[in-house]
Amino acid sequence: MTALATPPAPAPAPERPAARARRRSGAGRTMRGGRLAYAILVVAVLVSAFPFYWTLVAASRSNADLAKVPPSLLPGPHLMENFEKVTEEADIGTALLNSLVVSGSITVGTVLCCTLAGFAFAKLRFRGRGALLAVTVGTMMIPPQLGVIPLFMLIAELQWVNQLQAVILPGLVSAFGVFFMRQYLVQSLPDELIEAARVDGASSARIFWSIVVPVARPGMAVLGLLTFMAAWNDFFWPIVALSSSEPTVQVALRQLGGGYVDDQSVIMAGTLLGTLPVLLVFGLLGRQIVGGIMQGAVKG
Secondary structure, three states: OOOOOOOOOOOOOOOOHHHHHHHHHOOOOOOOOOHHHHHHHHHHHHHHHHHHHHHHHHHOOOHHHHOOOOOOOOOOOOHHHHHHHHHHHOOHHHHHHHHHHHHHHHHHHHHHHHHHHHHHHHHOOOOOHHHHHHHHHHHHHOOHHHHHHHHHHHHHHOOOOOOOHHHHHHHOOOHHHHHHHHHHHHHHOOHHHHHHHHHOOOOHHHHHHHHHHHHHHHHHHHHHHHHHHHHHHOOHHHHHHOOOOOOOHHHHHOOOOOOOOOOHHHHHHHHHHHHHHHHHHHHHHHHHHHHHHHHHHHHO
16 A cells, blocks of 8 residues: 655745844844843933922922921921912912913914924925025024014014013914924825825815824824923013013912022922923823824834
């Protein structure tokens, strides 16, 4: 009886060059940090979080406690008392509302205008595009202090002194935002999508709202957070354009702790109140912003 012959094993499929390069480079393998990496990360987190923790400790202590050497590193019982002093010495409620209006308006305007300009510089073809982009980026090298006097003369001519629009309108567009969105869209928005939309008869406005905005959403989130933080923490221009009757948070903090000896605990309590909205915004948008940064890094 003749034994059945075993069929030969099929030859392995040839490995693709891309897969071979990925295997050689080690892509796809999970990278794990060692003890040194974790130790460095823990130290970095502690150093970054300590200023906020110290603000909380100082806001809950009295001025005499802060003058002790060494000072206590544990929160004290005077937090609510210092908050009451803040509300007595400054109109912190109006300041928080004004800062929210100013920062929110500047953020929305900057994200919208810079995304529009970034899309034009990245994907549209028009005469003088390179020169206009060079001029826009070149304005970043001019110190903002040089424009304070002519800008104040302009808002005084418009009778906007001590009004919120005097702070909002000059910050609606930033050269950094235009350049940031332009670079993001150059890497993240394929030209084929725009060409396909043109073939379907879509206008530039329809392309922007239906294609550009969904693609640019991670970059818009990052720019929005950076703009909100910069507008919320701005002190120089609001103190020039606004008075103590219509302050922002940073201007209102200047009124705290006055006297023969500065009350550092009250100042820290006001600083803590002024920092909480920024932490709240980052807590709500932090995952989306970090995800957007990582998505842009992978695409780039």
